[in-house]
Amino acid sequence: MSSRASTRTSGQAAGQASAPTEQPRHPALADAAPSVFWLDRPDRPAPRPPLDRSVDTDLLVVGGGYSGLWTALLAKETDPSRDVLVLEAGSVGWAASGRNGGFCAASLTHGEANGRARWPQEMDALRRLGRENLDGIEATVQRYGIECDFRRSGALTVATEPHQVEWLADEPGEFLDRDAVRAQLDSPTYVAGVWDRDETAMVDPARLAWGLARAAESLGVRIVEGTRATGLRRHGAGVEVSASTGHVVRADRVALGTNAFPSLLRRVRLHTVPVYDYVLMTEPLSDAQLASLGWASRAGVGDMTNQFHYYRLTDDNRILWGGYDAIYHYGRRLAPSLDQRPETFDRLAGHFFETFPQLEGLRFTHRWGGAIDTCTRFCAFYGEALDGRVAYALGYTGLGVGATRFGAQVMLDLLDARSTERTRLQMVREMPMPFPPEPLAWAGIELTRWSLARADERQGRRNLWLRALDAAGLGFDS
Known part of the structure; x- marks a missing residue:
């Protein structure tokens, strides 16, 4: 659930998931609540009522996470007369949008290397569009006064093994040798790093979602919660979507922002799999503990291993620590019980204190997990159905904090039949395997x-299976 999350995938067959009654064993996790820190706030929004009647609308947006909220907000900003309704199965931001690491990156391609390998002729445009997208997010946060601790502090990518140092050449930013990287953030595990100072922002992800919802409603968007979309079919010149409340929504156009959840369009369901990512949050660091790290930049951090960690500081000086294990459950299974995985939390806690031994004795206050949608190209793909009446953007692979705004723009371009620089991109026109x-x-x-x-155990040497995936353009790397 980070901005770099989970091109590394992991498998687990049905029946192998941890029993909900199991508890982590690491002593630092003794008091960690099995809940999402970002969502566990007394000032979280009150629930919105569900759909209580059948309605008509110009644009129906399915999904109340970032993808859907950006689509609704941008649709009203572009055309204030357009009637927009958002249908959310749970509550706004409760899924991946409210439980990720809060890395809001400019990249639209899951990193320079992934984009250059797939669309080398478009990378200049994709970099520019990505930067413009991040600038647009920052401008929206400022324009609507969204208090989500948006900080453009950049990203620090660290090598923890000597063989990873050469990989840093694929990372944008300033190269840092061992002493320089440890001057930025002090860990005995670091051997080098790259600091990209401007193309990643840190945000409070839940408050960003809640703020986008309030901004959309201030423009007249209607949002209903507790209402799951259950079916989609043509209806005259538009589309009819059935809802779990027994009512229907008749819309001229529909934008699907369901991401990790099964799409209403069966034909795209095999293009993504849900992968569970796991996160810990510490208690606030003391001034002395924070000083022992030297983390003055407050940049978000990720390491270069295939099974990588991502981590960042919060506004009250906690450390969010996530990644490494990413679990796929047989049959694309999704269930609330899978949000907790004690063995992963124990592993993450152990890795935390290996990285920062000076913080021994620090405790974790929260532990949680959640599903992200990944695809075989590791960045979002886009499309339309029902003769342009329906559009979708899926497969963000942990990059959705930033890239969903671009995806919303693409969906609106498609629904309005606009030929734009975005829709002409090969990256947008191609479907992944x-x-x-x-x-x-x-x-x-x-x-x-x-x-x-x-x-990771063999100095990065990839076996025949990984080399075959590389040759097929599937490129499983971090």
């Missing part, structure tokens, strides 16, 4: 997870 059905999907993901772990 779908995942195979079960049991092949689970077997392939599990083999990939094992191979990536082996590569």
